[in-house]
Amino acid sequence: MIKIPLTVVGAERLKAELQRLKSIERPSVIQAIAEARAQGDLSENAEYEAAKEKQGFVEGRIAELESKLSNAQVIDPKVLADVAEGRVVFGATISLEDLEGGKQVVYQIVGEDEANLKDGKISVSSPIARALIGKYAGDVAEVVAPSGIREYEVLEVQYL
Numbered sequence: 001m002i003k004i005p006l007t008v009v010g011a012e013r014l015k016a017e018l019q020r021l022k023s024i025e026r027p028s029v030i031q032a033i034a035e036a037r038a039q040g041d042l043s044e045n046a047e048y049e050a051a052k053e054k055q056g057f058v059e060g061r062i063a064e065l066e067s068k069l070s071n072a073q074v075i076d077p078k079v080l081a082d083v084a085e086g087r088v089v090f091g092a093t094i095s096l097e098d099l100e101g102g103k104q105v106v107y108q109i110v111g112e113d114e115a116n117l118k119d120g121k122i123s124v125s126s127p128i129a130r131a132l133i134g135k136y137a138g139d140v141a142e143v144v145a146p147s148g149i150r151e152y153e154v155l156e157v158q159y160l
Contacts, residue, residue: 003073005124007091010114011074018065021058029055068113077108081159088132088157090124095156096132099140104155109133128152 006014029051036048077091088094093108107122109132115123122129131141135154143150 002071004068004071004111004113005090006068006072006074006111007108007114008074008076010111011069011072014065014069014072014113018062018069021062021065025058026062029058077159079159084157084159086136086157088135088154090133091159093158093160094132094154095158096141096152097155099151099153108160 032051033048033055036042036045036051039045039047042048075091077093080089080091084092088109090109090111093106095104095106097104105120107120107128109124109129110121112123112125115121115126124130124133127145128141128143131143132152132154135141137154137157139154141152141154143152
């Protein structure tokens with residue numbers, strides 16, 4: 001099995017979603033199916049079909065989350081500070097400057113399930129993260145983007 005990298009925060013978020021699905025969503029769907037069955041003829045019962053469809057979604061998501069969590073390699077960025085020695089690694093928070101436009105951005109490199117550009121979290125498999133891995137503060141990373149090659153200077157690497 002391939003290990004899926006997750007930060008501690010990302011793993012906790014997946015565990016919370018799994019708990020919510022098992023303790024709230026699953027019983028709710030079971031109740032909806034029972035109520036729809038009580039109405040009689042199931043062949044033309046839209047509520048029953050909708051509840052069964054939702055049950056399939058909930059059970060599928062539960063299985064997906066359980067699989068991801070069982071294959072997860074949880075990495076705490078705070079522990080990496082001594083090991084990484086200032087390099088950009090998974091879990092690191094990086095301050096960058098776009099050398100073309102001068103715009104500064106801050107990203108954290110996270111697992112694919114945690115990535116959210118609005119929150120400043122980029123996937124470890126994204127082109128920018130792949131270009132940054134192994135760089136130090138002061139290094140310049142060339143990122144192949146759809147609009148062409150972009151250069152970013154690494155201003156600071158933190159392990160938060």
